[in-house]
Amino acid sequence: MKTYFRLLSFAKPIEKYAIPYILFTIIAVVFGTLNLALVAPLLSTLFDANKAGQPGPDGTIMPATLPEPPTGFDLFDIMNYHASRLNNELGLDKTLMYVCTVIVISVIISNIFKYFGERTMENLRIHTLLNLRKTVFKNVMNLDIAYFNNERKGDILAKVASDVQVVQFSVTSTLQVVFKEPLQLIAYLVMLFSISVKLTLFSMLVIPVAGWLISLIVKRLKAQAAASHSTYGLMISYLDEALSGIKIIKAYNAIPFIRKRFDDQNQQYSNIMRSMARRQQLASPVSETLGVMMVAGIVLYGGMLIANTQPGTTPELAPGDFIAYIAIFSQIMRPAKAISQAFTNIHSGIAAGERVLALIDEKPTIVDKPDAIVISDFRDTLEFRNVTFGYQDKKVLDNVNFTIPRGSSVALVGPSGGGKSTLMDLIPRFTQPWSGEIRIDGHNIQDYTLESLRSLLGTVNQESILFNDTIFNNIAFAQPDATQEQVEAAARIANAHDFIIASDEGYQTRIGDRGVKLSGGQRQRICIARAVLRNPPIMLLDEATSALDTESERLVQDALNNLMKNRTSLVIAHRLSTIQSADVIIVLEGGKIVETGTHFELLEKNGLYRKLIEMQTFGVS
Numbered sequence: 077m078k079t080y081f082r083l084l085s086f087a088k089p090i091e092k093y094a095i096p097y098i099l100f101t102i103i104a105v106v107f108g109t110l111n112l113a114l115v116a117p118l119l120s121t122l123f124d125a126n127k128a129g130q131p132g133p134d135g136t137i138m139p140a141t142l143p144e145p146p147t148g149f150d151l152f153d154i155m156n157y158h159a160s161r162l163n164n165e166l167g168l169d170k171t172l173m174y175v176c177t178v179i180v181i182s183v184i185i186s187n188i189f190k191y192f193g194e195r196t197m198e199n200l201r202i203h204t205l206l207n208l209r210k211t212v213f214k215n216v217m218n219l220d221i222a223y224f225n226n227e228r229k230g231d232i233l234a235k236v237a238s239d240v241q242v243v244q245f246s247v248t249s250t251l252q253v254v255f256k257e258p259l260q261l262i263a264y265l266v267m268l269f270s271i272s273v274k275l276t277l278f279s280m281l282v283i284p285v286a287g288w289l290i291s292l293i294v295k296r297l298k299a300q301a302a303a304s305h306s307t308y309g310l311m312i313s314y315l316d317e318a319l320s321g322i323k324i325i326k327a328y329n330a331i332p333f334i335r336k337r338f339d340d341q342n343q344q345y346s347n348i349m350r351s352m353a354r355r356q357q358l359a360s361p362v363s364e365t366l367g368v369m370m371v372a373g374i375v376l377y378g379g380m381l382i383a384n385t386q387p388g389t390t391p392e393l394a395p396g397d398f399i400a401y402i403a404i405f406s407q408i409m410r411p412a413k414a415i416s417q418a419f420t421n422i423h424s425g426i427a428a429g430e431r432v433l434a435l436i437d438e439k440p441t442i443v444d445k446p447d448a449i450v451i452s453d454f455r456d457t458l459e460f461r462n463v464t465f466g467y468q469d470k471k472v473l474d475n476v477n478f479t480i481p482r483g484s485s486v487a488l489v490g491p492s493g494g495g496k497s498t499l500m501d502l503i504p505r506f507t508q509p510w511s512g513e514i515r516i517d518g519h520n521i522q523d524y525t526l527e528s529l530r531s532l533l534g535t536v537n538q539e540s541i542l543f544n545d546t547i548f549n550n551i552a553f554a555q556p557d558a559t560q561e562q563v564e565a566a567a568r569i570a571n572a573h574d575f576i577i578a579s580d581e582g583y584q585t586r587i588g589d590r591g592v593k594l595s596g597g598q599r600q601r602i603c604i605a606r607a608v609l610r611n612p613p614i615m616l617l618d619e620a621t622s623a624l625d626t627e628s629e630r631l632v633q634d635a636l637n638n639l640m641k642n643r644t645s646l647v648i649a650h651r652l653s654t655i656q657s658a659d660v661i662i663v664l665e666g667g668k669i670v671e672t673g674t675h676f677e678l679l680e681k682n683g684l685y686r687k688l689i690e691m692q693t694f695g696v697s
Contacts, residue, residue, distance in 0.1 A: 080422070083247050083429045086207040093200035100193035101256045107186035109263040111179060112404045197252045205244040212236050212435055220440050221506040230313020231306075235435050238308060239428040246425025253418035257411035264408045271401045272393050275378050279370055279405065300355075301427035304348045309431075311341040352424070374405060442505055442526070449519075450528040454613040456517045457481055458503070458644065463512035465495075465502060472498045474667040475512070480660075482613075485645040487655035489688065490664035496648045499664070500616050503646070504530050534612035536636070538619035540599035542591035547576055548583040550591075550602055554610045562609060570605035570635040572598070597632055604635045615645040661685065 084090070213236060224232075268276040318325065318334050325334050378401065381393045393401075458480040465473045472495045480486045488496040501507050502514055505526060513520045521529055542550050551566060552558040563583065567573040575598055579585040591599040607615065617636060640647075649655045656675040663671035663678065663685050671683050678685035 079426050079429050079433065080247065080250075082433060083208070083243055083425075084204075084251065086211065087200055087204040087251075088207075090200070093196055093203070097193050097196040097200070097252075098255065100189045100196060101259060104186050104189040104193055105256070105260050105263050107182045108190070108260070109267060109404075110182045111186060112407060113267055113400065193256070200251075201244055201249075204247075205240065208243060208432065209236065209240050212240060212432060215436050215438065218440050219438060220442050221501070222441075223438065228310065228313040230311070230316045231309035232435070233316065234309035234312045235431050238312075239432050242428035243425050243432060246422055247429065250418045250422045250425065253414050257414045257418075260411040261408065261415075264404055264411070267404050268401060268408070271397050271404075272378070272381070275374060275381070275393065275401060278377050279374050300348055300352045301424040302430070304345060304352065304424075304427075306431075307341060307345040307348060311338065311345055314338045314341055371402065371406060374402065378402075442508055444525050445522065448525045449523060451516065451519075451524045451532065452528065454482060454516060454532050454644065457515075458614065458646075459513075459515040460499075461513045461515060463499075463502065463509045463514060465498060465507065465509045472667050473502075473509075476667075476669060478660075478662055478669065478672065480644055480646065482644055483642065484659040485640055485647065485657070487647045487649060487658035487661045488664060489649065489655065489661060489685065490670075491688075492650075494664040495667040496664055497618055500618055500646060500648060503614075503616060504533050504535070532612055533614050533616055534607035534610050534639075535616045536600070536603050536607050536618070536639075540591060540596070540603050542587060542594075542599055542602060544586070544589045546581075546584045546586055547579070547602060550587065551583075551605045551609055553606055558609055563605075566605040566609035567602075569608045569638045570601045571631045571638075572601040572605050572635070575601075600632050601635055604632065604639055608639055613643060615640060615643050617645060617647045617649075619648055619650065663688075 087093070216232065216236065265276065268279070314334075314337055318338065325331060378393060378398050382395060382398060460476050460478050463473055463476045464471065476495075476499065478486070488499065490496060498507070502509055503521070505521060508522075513522075515521065516524070516529075516532075543553070548560075548563055551563050555562075560583070564573060567576055567583075576583055576585070585593075587593050587599075587602075591602070594602070617640075647655055647658065655661060659674070660672060661675060661678055662669055663683070665684060671678055671681060671685055673681065679689065
């Protein structure tokens, strides 16, 4: 129940919807029940043996005999009395007209307020979904990069999309049932007790048995629901991987393997859903069968009460009331079934809700200090002091020390796995060092707010990360209020303007998913234009040209040279020819700095840097 009430907290302000819904539901239930209750006076009017003009046993016309006015608040006595009075005063035709008119008006009022109640509940459902999905996505965006490295993207997608939808329908629908259906059930029971206490007590003997049978049916649904959501998340993850890697899948003829992996997961999910459906669907026929058995028992017992009435005595149950009783009792199973169905569905909603809440409860480990300050500009140095970092138990960087003066260009080189990209990820605080400090202008970067720190940085990665949008919007991504002139100026610096204006719709050309409609060099130059437009004082360039052909590399390298002018730059490059002009080259091996110096100084040392140069030169020759 704790999970249920926490999920309901996303419906706040719930009173805005709950109060109107309660009022609308009460009116709809009252008039909906009255529709069935009016069956009794309608039948009494048709079969009234005491109405005026009725022939007696000897054939003479009997005078009208009115029943005694009711002294209590029994609804059926009141309605029967007034029906008999109208029948004797106005005749059968007009009395039927009055009774039928009242029934029609009651039906109209009941359905109008039922509609208002349903609309109010739908507004609550959508409001809850909006708040829940907004909260989930907000928290996901605040999580650390490390979280996404350890989780399947498909599982996160399933939680944000599918699981939230399940919560919306199961939990809020249960809220609707919890108030409306019990109220309707109580109203029907009040009517049934008003007609016959004995008959109602007899009929209620079966209800505990029905509840016990249904509880046995739905007992395992929560565990199955949790398994279904987990399996669905894994299936979506496989789908995402298949779509992302479609080229390599086809290139390696791996379609059968990928298809089998997805089909196996799909089959497992289908088996779980089939088992759940069987249990859910079994609840309805069981309750239906019990309902018919109850009605049959009521007809038998009620018929005996009428048949055993002694002549000259007041019948314990009038025939008209008995028919009305059966009509009302036939409807009592509907709210009972709705309640049982709601408790069946709530297991799925709670299981999905627990997954969603687990994602909401996931807290980022990298956050602003309470007294964090805002940094507005980079004025002096970027410094690494005794920085050590690793993943789990594996150390990746070991006691790294170096300083980058403002306006200088520093290159990181070394064998793969040496810690270059890890080192660069520490600067925007995607990860935190185990020990040591990274300082900007004399302050530990952990003293700055994340937003202000990252506003100083521009990033161009080896992988061109673009969005399925226009070229203009991709360049203006970090500065949405940028003008056309500013975007074009950034594109010119990045050597991208010419190919952009040559495309079908210029800057408004859509580039497809992840920029698939562009070449590798074009995608990279748009990324550079995006960084140029932001105009940051510090640039982080991670293998920005390693995946390009020679011509594209030259164009991109020219763009990078333009980008790095008058900026502090930290560059990672495997192609050492691209960083020979760097002010300082830092050689990393095994997480440690083994050499530093300019290109020519490192060549003279005849160390690891020279070996790397010779290996690339030999490879080229």
